Structure formats: structure tokens, C-alpha cells
Amino acid sequence: MRALTWHGRHDVRVDTVPDPEIVNPRDAILKVTSTAICGSDLHLYDGYIPTMRAGDILGHEFMGEVVETGSKSTLKKGQRGVVPFTVSCGDCFFCKKQQFSACDNSNPSETSDASMMLMGHEMGGAFGYAHLTGGYAGGQAEYVRVPYSDVGPIVVPDHLDDDQVLFLSDILPTGWMAAENAQIEPGDTIAVWGCGPVGLFAIQSALIMGAARVIAIDHFPTRLELAKKLGAEIIHYHQANVRDALNEMTGGIGPDAVIDCVGMESHGLTIDNIADQVKAQLYLATERPHALRQAILSCRKGGRVSIPGVYGGFADKFPLGQLMEKGLTVKTGQTHVQKYTKPLLEMIEEGKVDTTFLISHHASLEAGPEMYKHWHDEQNSYTKIVLKTAMAKGAVEETRTPAQEIIHREMSNA
Ligand SMILES: NC(=O)c1ccc[n+]([C@@H]2O[C@H](COP(=O)([O-])OP(=O)(O)OC[C@H]3O[C@@H](n4cnc5c(N)ncnc54)[C@H](O)[C@@H]3O)[C@@H](O)[C@H]2O)c1
Ligand SMILES: [Zn+2]
Ligand SMILES: [Zn+2]
Numbered sequence: 001m002r003a004l005t006w007h008g009r010h011d012v013r014v015d016t017v018p019d020p021e022i023v024n025p026r027d028a029i030l031k032v033t034s035t036a037i038c039g040s041d042l043h044l045y046d047g048y049i050p051t052m053r054a055g056d057i058l059g060h061e062f063m064g065e066v067v068e069t070g071s072k073s074t075l076k077k078g079q080r081g082v083v084p085f086t087v088s089c090g091d092c093f094f095c096k097k098q099q100f101s102a103c104d105n106s107n108p109s110e111t112s113d114a115s116m117m118l119m120g121h122e123m124g125g126a127f128g129y130a131h132l133t134g135g136y137a138g139g140q141a142e143y144v145r146v147p148y149s150d151v152g153p154i155v156v157p158d159h160l161d162d163d164q165v166l167f168l169s170d171i172l173p174t175g176w177m178a179a180e181n182a183q184i185e186p187g188d189t190i191a192v193w194g195c196g197p198v199g200l201f202a203i204q205s206a207l208i209m210g211a212a213r214v215i216a217i218d219h220f221p222t223r224l225e226l227a228k229k230l231g232a233e234i235i236h237y238h239q240a241n242v243r244d245a246l247n248e249m250t251g252g253i254g255p256d257a258v259i260d261c262v263g264m265e266s267h268g269l270t271i272d273n274i275a276d277q278v279k280a281q282l283y284l285a286t287e288r289p290h291a292l293r294q295a296i297l298s299c300r301k302g303g304r305v306s307i308p309g310v311y312g313g314f315a316d317k318f319p320l321g322q323l324m325e326k327g328l329t330v331k332t333g334q335t336h337v338q339k340y341t342k343p344l345l346e347m348i349e350e351g352k353v354d355t356t357f358l359i360s361h362h363a364s365l366e367a368g369p370e371m372y373k374h375w376h377d378e379q380n381s382y383t384k385i386v387l388k389t390a391m392a393k394g395a396v397e398e399t400r401t402p403a404q405e406i407i408h409r410e411m412s413n414a
Contacts, residue, residue: 003141028149062139084337087125090151175201199261254300263309
């Protein structure tokens with residue numbers, strides 16, 4: 001089969017690799033129809049996530065049709081399903097608490113040692129995301145093996161097309177959990193750093209959960225415009241001092257909760273960020289947490305800090321004293337995707353959440369390497385890329401998404 005494979009920093013290829021096979025009775029094999037590139041894939045692309053190996057198959061946002069099932073899979077051939085990026089057994093102490101991304105059974109023993117050493121405990125498994133999290137082959141491929149197929153995948157109805165449900169695999173639940181972790185109370189003002197797909201879904205979720213105001217921060221005009229369209233007020237961080245602006249907008253109090261949807265690769269020419277960048281270039285540090293530092297300093301006293309952005313190790317100049325003295329609560333984590341797929345699918349069916357507005361590009365799996373480069377280099381005009389395999393049914397929608405409208409208008413004005 002054809003698959004996108006990682007070969008080192010900024011080196012993604014499309015290779016012919018062996019087809020996956022059923023290994024365990026609970027496995028299923030899916031023929032992938034749609035798969036997306038995530039901001040998390042950029043951390044792999046930039047070489048910041050340890051334990052990747054040359055030839056690893058990428059991709060943790062995917063869906064497709066069931067073509068083979070193990071004897072204990074509850075899926076049936078021909079069903080269409082979306083697969084959570086977290087590989088979770090459904091039976092362990094953590095899965096029973098619905099902390100699916102902490103699953104204790106899904107990281108095979110030959111790869112769990114690395115995470116034991118780095119994190120203190122074995123991490124749960126994830127598709128297409130390094131050997132620290134199980135070394136599972138990802139879904140940016142024509143076929144994929146889905147372990148624990150009796151608990152992970154959600155079967156989707158035929159009247160919803162791929163683009164409407166694909167993001168149940170990750171970014172939609174991630175934005176939702178990010179807002180949930182901000183413990184929003186009616187009337188709250190929530191500030192969101194980063195208007196990538198995760199930030200945009202966090203903004204949408206925060207408004208659904210009753211936030212009175214959401215303030216979105218980024219520097220890409222198209223992404224900020226999408227945030228504004230959702231109902232957020234915006235701060236372009238090149239045009240304003242973010243902390244001053246937030247104080248001014250909240251009568252000096254600060255936002256009730258802050259959400260970091262940027263993660264370990266913060267942009268910005270501030271002194272702390274330049275120092276982080278130099279250290280990262282010299283492999284002396286993995287984290288560039290400028291946005292998180294700013295979020296903690298901006299948050300009101302007694303407020304909440306939600307961190308869906310991915311971090312990989314130890315952060316320098318972390319404002320621990322500020323966190324403590326201001327009495328902030330922090331909630332973070334890889335998303336417990338399986339906990340959210342069903343309620344969010346219901347909300348998609350009822351038209352309560354919009355899932356397609358942020359898609360800017362559709363491309364073939366074969367164009368994957370080129371799309372990774374665009375996703376990395378041109379974040380203003382690439383707001384979300386969906387790759388379609390040759391197996392995808394039907395033509396892609398002819399009408400433009402709001403993201404495509406905004407980008408088209410910007411390009412015509414340029
Ligand atoms: N917790 C989870 O389970 C989970 C799941 C998916 C993604 N993620 C993580 O969420 C983060 C966002 O993902 P994404 O797909 O939206 O990525 P993305 O790269 O598309 O978006 C990140 C956005 O942050 C903005 N940004 C950078 N520096 C900033 C700063 N200093 N202030 C404000 N904005 C800034 C960028 O301009 C960009 O628009 C990534 O770290 C990703 O790994 C976590
Ligand atoms: Zn993702
Ligand atoms: Zn488990």
C-alpha cells in the first residue's frame with residue numbers, strides 16, 4: 001500500500017510499504033478514505049518529538065471503511081468509522097475512569113521503557129506518533145490496523161460526509177476538552193492563544209459552554225478572521241502588547257481562564273522566545289513555551305489554565321511562582337478522545353457544531369509530502385489540510401468553506 005512516512009527533519013515521503021494485517025483478535029483493518037495533517041504532526045516534522053524512526057508511518061487523524069475484522073472486533077465489514085488518535089484498551093484502571101489517553105495497556109513493552117524513563121510512567125498509545133507512544137503505524141496511508149477496534153472507532157452514519165466527521169479523531173474533541181478544562185462558568189471571559197484548528201475548535205466549544213467573551217490571539221490574519229467569524233474578539237500579537245490588551249479588555253482583572261492552543265513551538269520575537277529558539281536549535285531544550293508563559297501571566301488571580309498544546313519535556317523559565325502566587329488551576333493532557341466522540345457526533349448531527357469551516361485544502365495522499373511543506377511554511381493560507389486516498393467516495397464539495405473564502409479574498413487582494 002501507499003503511505004506517508006517520516007525519514008527525519010522536514011523529510012516526509014510517500015512510500016510503498018507492506019499492507020497491515022490483523023495481529024490481535026480485537027483488531028480491525030480500515031481502508032482509509034480521509035486523513036488530515038495536524039499541528040502535532042508539525043512537531044514530528046520539525047524533529048522535536050523523540051523516538052521517531054526512519055520509515056515510521058505518519059498520521060493520527062483518519063477514518064475509513066472496515067475491510068477486515070479480528071474474531072473479537074465488534075465492527076462489521078463495510079461499516080464507516082472514525083478512529084480516535086488515542087489507542088486505548090477500554091478495560092484498564094485509566095480507561096475505566098475515561099482517562100483514555102492514559103491507557104495502561106496500549107503501549108507495548110518494547111517501546112514503553114522510553115516513556116517510563118522520560119515521564120516516570122508508561123504513556124498510553126497513539127497512532128503515528130513515535131515509539132514513546134507505542135510506535136503504532138499511522139493512518140496517513142491506504143490501510144491501517146486499528147487495535148481495540150471494539151472500543152475505539154465510532155461508526156458514522158452515511159448521510160454525514162467524511163469532512164463532517166473526520167475531526168472526531170482528534171481536533172474536535174481536543175478543542176472541546178480544552179474548553180472543558182477551562183472550567184467555564186456563565187459570563188466568563190476566556191482567552192485562547194493560537195487560532196490553528198485546535199484553537200478554533202476551543203473557541204467554538206467555549207462559546208457553546210457559555211463563555212460570555214472569547215478573546216483569540218494569533219498573528220495570521222486568516223486564522224484570526226476565522227476566530228472572529230466564530231464570535232471571538234481578536235488580538236494580533238504583532239500589533240498589540242498582548243498582556244496590556246487583555247488587561248484593558250477585562251478592566252484590569254484578566255481573563256477568567258486561559259487556553260494554550262500553541263504548544264511547544266511558539267512563534268514571536270520576544271527575548272524569552274529567542275532564547276528558547278537558540279536552545280532548541282542546539283538541542284539543549286525541547287520546549288518554546290512563550291505563549292504559555294504569557295497566558296499564565298495574563299490569567300486573572302484564582303483563574304484556570306488549560307493546556308491542550310503539546311509539550312515534550314522540561315521547560316525553562318517556567319513561571320511557577322506566578323502560577324502558585326496567583327492561585328491558578330492547571331488542567332492539561334492528551335485528549336481522552338473516546339470520551340467525547342459520541343456526544344460530539346450527536347452535536348454534529350444536530351447542527352450544533354460546525355466542523356468543516358476551517359478546511360482550506362483537499363489533496364491526494366500522494367501529494368502528502370508537498371502538503372506537509374505547505375502546512376509548515378504557509379500557515380496563513382493553509383488552515384487545515386484533508387488528504388483523500390484513491391478509495392474516497394464522491395467528489396469533494398464544490399462550494400467554498402469559510403476558510404477558503406477568506407484565503408481566496410486575501411490572495412485576490414494581494
Ligand atoms: N492535547 C492533545 O491531545 C492535542 C491534540 C491535537 C493537537 N494538539 C496540540 O495543539 C497545538 C495546536 O494544534 P493545531 O493543529 O491548532 O496547530 P497549528 O500549528 O495549526 O496552530 C498553532 C497556532 O498557534 C499560533 N501561535 C504561535 N505562536 C503563538 C503565540 N506566541 N501567541 C499566539 N499564537 C501563537 C500559530 O500562529 C498557529 O496559528 C499543537 O501543539 C498540537 O500539537 C494537542
Ligand atoms: Zn492531531
Ligand atoms: Zn486502557
